[in-house]
Amino acid sequence: MPVEMKVLMNHIYEYQKGVRRMVLFTFNQKYEPAVVDRMRRLQLPFLLQPVGNGCLNLYFGRRECLDAVRMIVDKPLSRLTPEEDFILGAMLGYDLCAQCERYCERKCRRGHCGAAGA
Incomplete structure (x- = not known):
């Protein structure tokens, strides 16, 4: 399993245990199918946003948090x-x-x- 996917699995574990209410995970877009499949199989609400340079930001967590992210993060994080x-x-x-x-x-x-x- 690639290191990026191990990091994602740790984030998912922390979310499911209640350590976090929302997670931001940046990863190489080549893992997008596996990431989306994992989120859907676990029935975790998520949002994907392109970063550039072949990377994506994955936000997942509570729906109300993701709704706020959709309103706030409508441009690159640096802006x-x-x-x-x-x-x-x-x-x-x-x-x-x-x-x-x-x-x-x-x-x-x-x-x-x-x-x-x-």
């Missing part, structure tokens, strides 16, 4: 606004403090740094 990036990271269960730091950094890069009140 998300700082707010969209923050929301997606929080939905994926990334460390909240790290997401806050990333958000502030991205906002400042765009020239929107605000002075903090005392």
